[in-house]
Amino acid sequence: MTLLDDDRVRRAGAAHSREEPARLARAVWTAIVEPGDGTAGALVAAHGPDEALRMVEAGLHDGSLAELGLGAQALAAARSRWQPRLDPAHVAQALAQGARAGLVLVTPEDAGWPEQLTDLGTHAPLALWTRGDVTGLSRIARSVAIVGARAATPYGEHVAAELAGELASRGIGVISGAAYGIDGAAHRATLGVGGLTVAVVAGGADRVYPAGHARLFADIARVGAIVSETAPGATPTKWRFLQRNRCIAALSAATVVVEAGARSGTLNTAGHAAALGRPLGAVPGPVTSATSAGCHRLLREFDAQCITSAADVLELIGEGADDATALGGPSAEEVRVRDALASRSPRDVDEIARRSGMAVEAVQAALGLLELAGAVRRTDGGWVLA
CATH class of the missing domain: 1.10.10.10 (Winged helix-like DNA-binding domain superfamily/Winged helix DNA-binding domain)
Known part of the structure; x- marks a missing residue:
């Protein structure tokens, strides 16, 4: 018996599957693979989520992925990664937790799927678990990612809030990661002007991390969306944070780094934006500030555009000059x-x-x-x- 035929999995996934095997399979995949697993993405793209899952459970052989250009070593690594989680009890628990939390599964087959994620190729999310306004995902193509240091300075938080609030008041969506510091300032400012904001999180969309942002998560879910490609209940880990960053970059029309240290994880988001060909901006800070060292590096070495106002961000995403002029004064x-x-x-x-x-x-x-x-x-x- 396969996972898709297991009664526990079927019952737990009933709220998400709509009696469609492909939807149920995508939900199951989120509980099996880590974010950005290219082997899983290639397999699902070639054979469909349900057939790919059955192939994995039956025991992949070298010929299974020959057409995808994946060798025996990649196949063996995939087997070892996925096997421990091919457990009906583990999968059913995750799906049931999603149903209890009221999460909605959004798949690439849905009308509300954000098409900009396809730029990630085989590393694109297999599905997104969403808390809040599901339609928010389909309305964020015209958006900007505002990201930065957790240990932000008052200057950084002030600039992040000014940028987010001004852009949101003009109908630009704001995407960030709901962390302390710059992320939180951007989300709160967007909410303050009634704008659309989406938080992409590293753990399950039903979890609140950091715990101190419980109120912020509730506010975002009320008028925006909290999304994750990991299964409900999943714990935020360092790897998942890094992989989450690629989704923030892909979902946005441009990425703006407000503050970042020389070794900040925020530079990872900037790297993904550059790799995807998305416009990249950075806010300069005092030359003596360690929290701006990463921004200065982006400006110096990675052709990031200097951002000093929301008008600069509008120019970054190709908005009209008239808008930028009006915004500036x-x-x-x-x-x-x-x-x-x-x-x-x-x-x-x-x-x-x-x-x-x-x-x-x-x-x-x-x-x-x-x-x-x-x-x-x-x-x-x-x-x-x-």
Whole structure:
């Protein structure tokens, strides 16, 4: 009996499979392989997830992967990696944990699958476990990854928040890893302006890591998405963090490194972005700051673009020059009016005037300019941030 035929696996995977063997097989694969396993990716691409899984359980032979150009050594290594996890109890436990946590499995066959992940080739995720708004995955093609040091300085967190908030207010999605420091600042600023943010995590999407970000995870899941290619319940490990970084880079239209030490893991994300041909930016810092040494190296040796404002990021992703110019110099009145607005609660002109401390006429003039720039919109109930 194969894993796909095991009653425990079928029952545990019922919430994710929709009675489709290929979907169930992809869920099973996430519990068997580590992220970025190219042998598994090649096998699934060639034979489909369910048939590939049956081939593995039946015992791969050298001819199984000959057409994929994989030799006996790669085949033997794959066998040894996967065999310990070809256990129905292990797989069923992971799938049941995903169902209890309310996670949704998104596969390459689904309409909401982010097509930009295909740039990873055979190292692309076999499926994504998602917590929160599943549609967020299909809406992040126009997005930027903002990443950086966990031990960030106040300067770094301030810059990350400024960039994320400004970009999110213009409809640019913000992707990061939900870690302390730069990641957390970027997520929080995006949430603060009602923007779309997606956290790509190294462990199971049902886990909260770091534990101190429990509130942040809940906020992201409420309006954005937390995604992982590892099975529910999986523990974050150093290897999984490094592999997670390739997904952050692939999902984004560009990657911006705000702060990074000389040996920071964030440079791994930058490396993936460069390998994928994605635009790469870095924020300069004080030459005496160890937390900016990695950024300075990216600027000096890896042709990263110097990022000093959200206008620079817009240019990095090919947005219009008019947008960049407008972004670079909002008037004081426009800033005050935007500060007085919310993304979901419409407010009339009188309320905006009261909150901004401005005259009604000045508010009306600023709203007109902001509407032309696409920063605000009028609804039946009043004005909201676009």
